[in-house]
Amino acid sequence: MEWEVVIGLETHTQLQTKSKIFSGSSIAFGAAPNTQASAVDIALPGVLPVLNKEAVQCAIKFGLAVDAEISPRSVFARKNYFYPDLPKGYQISQYELPVVGKGSLTIHVGASAGNENGYEKTINITRAHLEEDAGKSVHGASEGMSGIDLNRAGTPLLEIVTEPDMRSAAEAVAYAKKLHELVQWIGICDGNMQEGSFRCDVNVSVRKKGAEKLGTRREIKNLNSFRFMQQAIEYETRWQIETLEDGGTIQQATVLFNPDTGETKAMRSKEEANDYRYFPDPDLLPLQITASDIEAIKAVMPELPADMKARFEGEYSLSAYDAAALTASRGIADYFIATTAAFGGDAKIAANWVMGAVAAKLNEEGKDISASPVSPTALASLLKRIADNTISNKIAREVFEAMWAGEGDADHIIDKKGLKQVTDSGAIESIIDEVLAANAAMVEEFKAGKEKAFNALVGQAMKASKGKANPAQVNELLKKKLAS
Amino acid sequence: MINSSLKQLGTLLAEKKISSVELTQQFLDRIDQHNPEINAYIALDKEITLAQAKAADQRIAQGSATALTGIPIAQKDIFVAKGWQTTCGSKMLENFIGPYDAHVIKQFDTAGAVNLGKTNMDEFAMGSSNETSYFGKVQNPWDRSRVPGGSSGGSAAAVAARLCAAATGTDTGGSIRQPASLCGLSGLKPTYGLVSRYGMIAFASSLDQAGPMAKSCEDMALMMNVMTGFDERDSTSLQREKEDYTRDLNKPLAGLRVGLPKEYFAEGLGADVAKVIEEAIAEYRKLGAEIVDISLPNTQLSIPVYYVLAPAEASSNLSRFDGVRYGHRAAQYDDLMDMYCKSRAEGFGAEVKRRILIGTYVLSAGYYDAYYLKAQQIRRLIAQDFEEAFKHCDIILGPTAPSTAFKAGEKADDPVSMYLQDIYTIAVNLAGLPGMSIPAGFTQTVDGKSLPVGLQIIGNYFDEARMLNAGHAYQQVTDWHSRMPEGIA
Structure with a gap:
């Protein structure tokens, strides 16, 4: 049944x-x-x-x-x-x-x-x-x-x-x-x-599927955690079904959930x-x-999550999934909006960072976004350095970790650690030359038609530059060299 | 001196013919002499009283006196007053000392009036004879074997026996007007919402209203100037401009349309009382008033409606007296339920319990619609009766109570006959209108005692100044209000 x-x-x-x-x-x-x-x-x-x-x-x-x-x-x-x-x-x-x-x-x-x-x-x-x-x-x-x-x-x-x-x-x-x-x-x-x-x-x-009439209800009082709510409802549902299947009846009652036993127990009957x-x-x-009165409140109402989600999808061309994630809480939404505003660049990049690196760190440390050690403006200045090719996305993750650890702002860390991206094509060219010389076998493979070998060579070049070479330039120059 | 008006006392004080301390002491001496028998006061505190008189004298000396500065008045024991025993006539609050001042207390304090003490009353203002007080019966100064009326019986007896210059009362179904009638003084229940209920221990919140009890309409006008006004601590307090209630006292009455409700002169009204009221109406005719016959068809329903609504509200209002935080708690009890039951059984008297039971019953599931809701509907009809009547007249005249003061114990075992005391007054509370009682003459008892009769004046909303004008004009051509009972001089 x-x-x-x-x-x-x-x-x-x-x-x-x-x-x-x-x-x-x-x-x-x-x-x-x-x-x-x-x-x-x-x-x-x-x-x-x-x-x-x-x-x-x-x-x-x-x-x-x-x-x-x-x-x-x-x-x-x-x-x-x-x-x-x-x-x-x-x-x-x-x-x-x-x-x-x-x-x-x-x-x-x-x-x-x-x-x-x-x-x-x-x-x-x-x-x-x-x-x-x-x-x-x-x-x-x-x-x-x-x-x-x-x-x-x-x-x-x-x-x-x-x-x-x-x-x-x-x-x-x-x-x-x-x-x-x-x-x-x-x-x-x-x-x-x-x-x-x-x-x-x-x-x-509970009621038999398809039945119109509601069954007799029991009220679980005062649940103050979502986990307890889930457990309490699951237990209560099982209990009611078992009681009915055993030929019993449900009495209207107020019940309490005991987190230690995971059970619900009647407090007093409503009668x-x-x-x-x-x-x-x-x-x-x-x-x-x-x-x-209502108009006055409307004027000071914050934008509601559903409206904001729709706006993010339209204004920033975010996916429905991303827009939902960014409006899951007021804190996240405010953080994202502030980051985007300070950044001024592609909101998708900001979205990826907020939902990616920031969310991961918060999750790891069990923190609320209001307690994030990296502020929206700090994050935005990091994103600017990605956008202006000062650092690569990968290096940015390293900078972000340092920012999170309280080592200072993005520019300070890039400077101190010497992480500035190499964009000088001469310097990149010489790195590539070294890589090609040291990996003759890969070059052969590539020439034999193995596309994968190209990616491996890019990886070697990036590694040789300690990640600082501009990846786009590496790609371009490598292609040129191999074609020649 | 003891029969002087508030205005006369004010002049004597201002001209330094007497100090407030001397005047207060005179009243305190009179209280010492007469109160052991009359029992008008529950609580006296000469230290506080004389300190207030002293402060008033300083204020008079500084020239910052108001009309009531230095004048000794009595406060009904329903008002919480800081540092004063505040009992509401109940054992429940026998040892309760007020931790704050009610709005009314504060208003008189601010005006510089002197508080002589807290007056006796029916327990939680439930009664029409002052016999339900835990602190004993109060004697009617006109005939010591008779009741002073209630619930403001202590205030009425104190004013009648000249144990204060004036007093405050509260009126839920007639508790100012009926004792004023039975003790031969003037009493006014203002429009609901004019006087803040903050600090006035609630009986039936939608009906309770405080007002003055005094020797004359002129005195009451001066007290109204002090008592009324918006108070943000009471959500039912009305936001209106301050009025001067003395402004129309001396207006001529020519052309005033006086309505006589036929239901107030029907069966149930004592013949001797009817005669006095008819003479008073004749006096109004002489003063130039125009008499109009009117009808208040739902008058008979006002008592049953009242005895549903007032107990309903009371049963809830009195729930806070549970022995937990203050008030009486039983010495011995088994558990929480037992503590509640014993504390309340011991702390409340029979009439209070009766009304809590009635109120609990009418609010119970299954009875609410038949009693409470129905009563609320009839309450609106009663208000509509007055609305219609005031299209044809400016004020309504009639008896305040169906009889003069009755013997102590005479109605104590017959609650319904006691409740009928308020047949002419209750509708006014249900409608939220102002009502007033003024002395209109006397009846004679078989043993040769004179008993005062009260004339009720009912006005439209906020028409207190006009009512006081009508009362004052009458008091200029009669002397009923200035007569004093024998044996109190």
């Missing part, structure tokens, strides 16, 4: 605002417990929430980025439940009328069995709404007691909910990664998953869950967003 897994995601993204969503407290991570908790955050009697406009701007940005409806009027609601880290006894969220409505995000799913080239898929976004985060319970803070840290209470979150559109762990992870990149790209979230700035709840259900008694928060007026 063939089974199909159906997946939907709810992602909590922490918004990069200066202060909390309903108070003026800072949201910086890692401060001493309760040092970033104001009267409003700890819910003293009589205090009132005031909406942070910056959080609304973040929501509008997101709405524009996923081509969504932005509600002219949305409503904050109270979600009522008791927990020690929830100071008011309710969370201010949005329920019936969220700020962002239906939108979509196109993902690229990587190659897999039966899909050698991968494929594109559009994931529908149901809604995104603003809400406040809760504080943290610190268990065992002192003997037999739990501590409460309210620094995080009131941190602005945008909860992004998808339709149940994903059909594999790979699709879910591709969506999560794409979303993760997008929220950083538009500057609304720092994307730091360790600090909880981006965390996903994944709804998983016993709280009745949250949502109702519109009378302390906050409905949120009104006008067309001019």
Whole structure:
């Protein structure tokens, strides 16, 4: 029997605002417990929430980025439940009328069995709404007691909910990664998953292939790594299929993933869950967003990755593959754009270097492009030396390594190491003469019609020049000599 | 002196006929003498009070006094005040000391008024008799066996017994106007959003509004000048230009169209109260007002609507009192759930629990549409009633409460009869309109006591100046408002 897994995601993204969503407290991570908790955050009697406009701007940005409806009027609601880290006894969220409505995000799913080239898929976004985060319970803070840290209470979150559109762990992870990149790209979230700035709840259900009705779902809570997400969904899918094949039924439940065992385990069943008694928060007026508010945000929106990709393909004649790679993250794109601008030459050369040498070094050292020791301008000055024939592409790799190691700028290194390309045809000619004299056998082979021998001779000449001879000139002169 | 208006007191202070310290001490002495019986105050702190009076005297000496500098007023214990015990009439907050100043407190402090103390109130402002206070009943100065009304019963009794020059109150369904009516003073609930709710402990956020309780409309106008104004810390605070509420006090009333809603003179209104109100209306006719018959057809629905919406909001607003961060926490408990249950069971009184239960019920899944949503729809109809009425009149007159002050304990076991106390006041809160009560005469009890009757004046949005004008004109031709109960001189 063939089974199909159906997946939907709810992602909590922490918004990069200066202060909390309903108070003026800072949201910086890692401060001493309760040092970033104001009267409003700890819910003293009589205090009132005031909406942070910056959080609304973040929501509008997101709405524009996923081509969504932005509600002219949305409503904050109270979600009522008791927990020690929830100071008011309710969370201010949005329920019936969220700020962002239906939108979509196109993902690229990587190659897999039966899909050698991968494929594109559009994931529908149901809604995104603003809400406040809760504080943290610190268990065992002192003997037999739990501590409460309210620094995080009131941190602005945008909860992004998808339709149940994903059909594999790979699709879910591709969506999560794409979303993760997008929220950083538009500057609304720092994307730091360790600090909880981006965390996903994944709804998983299975059904027989071809069935229309969705199976009963279980929700995997709070996944803060893509690897865990992949493992958790795979385990959960297997578990559900096995349960059903063994004649069992799935109960709607919230489950947690244990990275140590690789298993998911039910936390509490939804039947016993709280009745949250949502109702519109009378302390906050409905949120009104006008067309001019949206225009103002549009004016400061960065170019979106999809638009930038199309532009790279057109303006720089890059392949779709290259353009996609260069727009995979805002950091890479910015680096490439800055390099190209400073270089002024063929953007394809810049593209090859960014995706080649730079990416390889970053990968090797596990660094983000923002931490690259070679800046775009430094890279551009190296590329200029290739373009003006001061050095060959091959020598440039050596210079680049030295630049990466912090030995100075390109010109300094070329100079110091004497790597300047030999373009004097007299000097090259004498090198060729030496090579021809020393490799008479190869010359014979060439003359006998073996084309490969020519390349070997070029190699010998380059080697004799320690790589400094201009390869084009070597080719040309060698051809001439052999023909004569 | 104790019966002087705020304006007269201001003149005496300005002319240095009396210092604020002396005036304050006089009130403190009166409080010492009468408060043990009347129980109008929950918290007193003579040190802070006299320090404020001293500072006011310096300010007067420097010539930077405002209209209220040096004048001793009482603050309802619903306002958080820095350094003051702030209980909201509840055991839950018995030991809570305010860590900051509510907007209203700050406004009076800035004006240089002196805070005499925090007045008694129904627990979390839930009640119409002040009997739900954890800090004991308050006596009505006109008849000590009767209630002062509520929830601002302490403020009403303090003004009536001249234990302060004026006081603040808050009104969610009639909590300023009904006690003002029962204690023979003037009380005004402003348009929703005129006075910031920041630091005012929330009962029902969409209905709560603070206002003045004083001896006259003129006094209230001066207090309104201090209390109103935009505050960015309250998202429902209205951004409007500052008004001078004294500006129209002396306007003639000729041509004023006064609407009489037939529903306010129907079954349920005491005959003795009706008679007093009719005499007051006759007085308005004499002042040149034109009387118009109007109808507010959804009046009867206002109580059921209110007792869905207000408890719904309250059940959520009072969730923060959980024993975790401040307030009462049970001494013994087994686990977290037990700590919540015991702390709240011990900290809240019966009426508060009743309303939390009602509110939790009406918001529950499966009941929300039938109760909360339906009530919101009727709330809009009630507001439309007034909108229609104000096409035909400038102000609305009627009784504030269906009866005069009742005996303590008389309605304590009958919540519905207690809730009916607010039949004429609640619709005003639901519509967000301003409403006011002024003394209009007395009824006589069988044992020969005089009990005050309040005349309610309802205005259109932001029409407080016109309402104060209408009240002031009446107070120029009557003396009900300046009469004092016996035995408090």
